[in-house]
Amino acid sequence: MKLIDSCEITVKSGNGGNGVVAFRREKHIPRGGPSGGNGGKGGDVIFIADRNLRTLMDFRYKRKYQAENGEDGRGKKMYGKDGQDLIIKVPMGTVLRDVESGAVMADLKEDGQRFVAAKGGKGGKGNDFFKNSVRQAPNFAESGGFSTERTVELELKLIADVGLIGYPNVGKSTLLSVSTSATPKIANYHFTTITPNLGVVTMFDDSFVMADIPGLIEGASAGSGLGLEFLKHIERTRILIHVVDAAGSEGRDPKEDLDKINAELASYSEKLIKKPQIIAANKTDLIYDQEAFEEFKAYAESKGYSVYPISAATHKGIEELLTAAHRLLAVTEPEEEIMPNINFESRSPEEEADYRDVHCGREGKVFTVSGKQLEKIFNSTNFNDSGSLRYLYKYVENSGAIDRLLEMGMEEGDTIRIFDYEFEYFEE
Ligand SMILES: Nc1nc2c(ncn2[C@@H]2O[C@H](COP(=O)(O)OP(=O)(O)OP(=O)(O)O)[C@@H](O)[C@H]2O)c(=O)[nH]1
Ligand SMILES: [Mg+2]
Numbered sequence: 001m002k003l004i005d006s007c008e009i010t011v012k013s014g015n016g017g018n019g020v021v022a023f024r025r026e027k028h029i030p031r032g033g034p035s036g037g038n039g040g041k042g043g044d045v046i047f048i049a050d051r052n053l054r055t056l057m058d059f060r061y062k063r064k065y066q067a068e069n070g071e072d073g074r075g076k077k078m079y080g081k082d083g084q085d086l087i088i089k090v091p092m093g094t095v096l097r098d099v100e101s102g103a104v105m106a107d108l109k110e111d112g113q114r115f116v117a118a119k120g121g122k123g124g125k126g127n128d129f130f131k132n133s134v135r136q137a138p139n140f141a142e143s144g145g146f147s148t149e150r151t152v153e154l155e156l157k158l159i160a161d162v163g164l165i166g167y168p169n170v171g172k173s174t175l176l177s178v179s180t181s182a183t184p185k186i187a188n189y190h191f192t193t194i195t196p197n198l199g200v201v202t203m204f205d206d207s208f209v210m211a212d213i214p215g216l217i218e219g220a221s222a223g224s225g226l227g228l229e230f231l232k233h234i235e236r237t238r239i240l241i242h243v244v245d246a247a248g249s250e251g252r253d254p255k256e257d258l259d260k261i262n263a264e265l266a267s268y269s270e271k272l273i274k275k276p277q278i279i280a281a282n283k284t285d286l287i288y289d290q291e292a293f294e295e296f297k298a299y300a301e302s303k304g305y306s307v308y309p310i311s312a313a314t315h316k317g318i319e320e321l322l323t324a325a326h327r328l329l330a331v332t333e334p335e336e337e338i339m340p341n342i343n344f345e346s347r348s349p350e351e352e353a354d355y356r357d358v359h360c361g362r363e364g365k366v367f368t369v370s371g372k373q374l375e376k377i378f379n380s381t382n383f384n385d386s387g388s389l390r391y392l393y394k395y396v397e398n399s400g401a402i403d404r405l406l407e408m409g410m411e412e413g414d415t416i417r418i419f420d421y422e423f424e425y426f427e428e
Contacts, residue, residue: 006155006408007059008099014042014083016121016144017070019129020422023137034137036127039144042120043067043083047110053400054207055090055201056156067118069145073126083120091156092143117152121145122350146349160198160211161236162325164280165265166243167257168215168225169250171282173197174312175243179322191215191226195232198401203326211237221268233267238332239276241325245282246293246309254281254296258303264289275427276332278306280321285311358399365417366422367405369396378419392418 017039024032033098045067065088071080090096096117106115121353124142131138147210164172168190176182180199185192196213213230220227236239242261244254266273280298287293298308309325310317358371377395382388395417396402405416415422 006152006329007056008151009059009063010151011118012066012149013045013118013120014067014069015147016042016123017072017080018144019124019126019141020073021127021139021141022075029355034127034131035075036141037078038126039073039123040070040080040082041123042147044083044116044120045086045118047115047117048088048090048092049109049111049113051092056154067120070123077128095155097153099153118148118150119145148349160237161208161329162210163237163240164212164243165240170243170245171312172212173241176210176319177310178212178315191205193344196352196355201322208329216264218260221264222407235272239328241280242277243280243282244281247283247286249283249286255299276328278324281307282312284309285314358401360401360404364409366417367410367418370399
C-alpha cells in the first residue's frame with residue numbers, strides 16, 4: 001500500500017470581467033453621463049485542507065480545475081457578477097508545489113487551512129468610474145484582467161499517528177495487517193520487516209495512520225539491528241503500541257522484553273520514552289501458562305501501562321486495542337513540526353507584471369533604475385562577490401533597462417544608480 005501520494009493538476013483562475021463604456025440615454029437629456037459598470041472579479045482557485053480526506057485519489061481522474069470568469073459590466077452602472085472561487089479540498093499534510101519554478105507554495109497542515117494558488121483577474125472599471133470634474137465623459141474602460149494558470153504538484157506524506165514497536169517476530173506486521181488494509185510481509189523469522197509499512201485504521205467516522213517498523217533489539221539505539229534509523233520515524237508518531245509476545249513463544253520473558261525495548265527508547269531520546277504507550281500483549285492464543293501471563297500483566301500495569309491482550313492471528317482483542325488507541329490519540333496533542341519557512345507570493349498577472357517592471361530615470365548625468373523585483377534581488381546581492389554582482393547586472397540588462405537608458409542618452413562613463421549603489425557604465 002503506497003501512502004506517499006502525489007499528482008499533478010492544472011488550475012486556472014477566472015478572467016476578470018471587462019468594464020464597459022456606456023452613456024445614459026434619457027428622453028430630455030441629449031447626452032447623458034457615463035454609465036458603464038465595472039466588470040466582476042474572476043474567481044480564485046483556493047486549496048483547503050480537509051480532515052475528512054485521506055488520500056489524493058480524487059485527483060487521479062480529474063486533472064484540470066478552473067474557477068469562474070467574472071462577468072463584464074453593463075450599462076446603467078450595472079456591475080458584472082464576480083466569478084465564483086473554485087475550492088479544491090485536499091487532505092491535511094498536502095504540500096503544494098509550483099511545477100514551473102519548483103517552489104513550495106504551501107504546506108496545508110491544519111484542517112481548514114487555505115491557500116490561494118491562482119488569483120482571478122481583478123475586474124475592470126467601467127467608464128462611470130473614471131468620470132471626475134474635468135473628465136465628465138470618459139469614453140474608455142478597463143479590461144478585466146487575465147486569469148492565472150499554474151501546474152501544481154500535490155504531495156501527501158502520511159505521517160503515522162501510531163507506531164508499532166517491539167522485538168522482532170512478535171507480530172507487529174500481523175497486527176498492522178489485521179487493523180488496516182495494508183499488506184506487509186509477515187513471516188516467522190526475525191527482521192522480516194526492513195522498512196516501515198503504513199496503513200489507515202478506520203474507526204467510526206474517524207481514521208488514523210498506523211506504522212510498523214523493523215523489530216528492535218538490545219543496542220538498537222546505538223545502531224544494533226535495523227532499529228536506529230526507524231527510531232527517528234517513530235519519534236514523529238503521536239503514540240506507541242508496544243507489541244510483546246505475551247506467550248514467550250521464543251523462550252524470552254515478556255517482562256524483560258518490555259523493559260529492554262523501553263530502555264532502548266529511553267537511551268535514544270527522552271521524547272520517545274515519554275510518548276504515550278499502550279501494550280498489545282500478542283499471541284495470547286499460544287499462552288499455556290496463564291499465571292505467568294497474569295504476572296506479566298500486573299508487572300506492566302505496575303509501571304503505568306495499560307495492557308490489551310490480543311491475538312493478531314485470530315483477531316481476538318483487536319477491536320478493544322484499536323478503540324483504546326483511538327481514545328488515547330484523541331487526548332494526545334499532535335507532534336509539533338518545524339517547517340521550512342515557506343514564503344511563496346501568489347500574484348495576479350497584473351501584480352506579477354508590476355513586480356517585474358523596471359523603471360528607468362535620469363537625473364542629469366546619473367541614470368536610475370528601480371523596480372520591485374529588482375529591489376529584492378538588490379537586497380540579496382553581495383557587493384563583495386563578483387558572481388553576485390554579475391547576477392544583478394544581468395538582471396538589469398535582461399530587463400531591457402540598459403537599452404532604455406541608452407535611448408535616454410546614456411553614454412560611456414555615465415553613472416547608473418540602483419537604489420543607493422552607483423557604478424559607471426562601460427560597454428562590454
Ligand atoms: N500464534 C500466533 N502467531 C502470530 C500472532 N501474531 C503473529 N504471529 C506470527 O508470528 C510471526 C511473526 O509475525 P510478524 O507480524 O511478521 O512479526 P513482526 O513483529 O512484524 O516481525 P519483524 O518484522 O521480523 O520484526 C508470523 O509467523 C506470524 O504469523 C498471533 O497472535 N498468534
Ligand atoms: Mg514485521
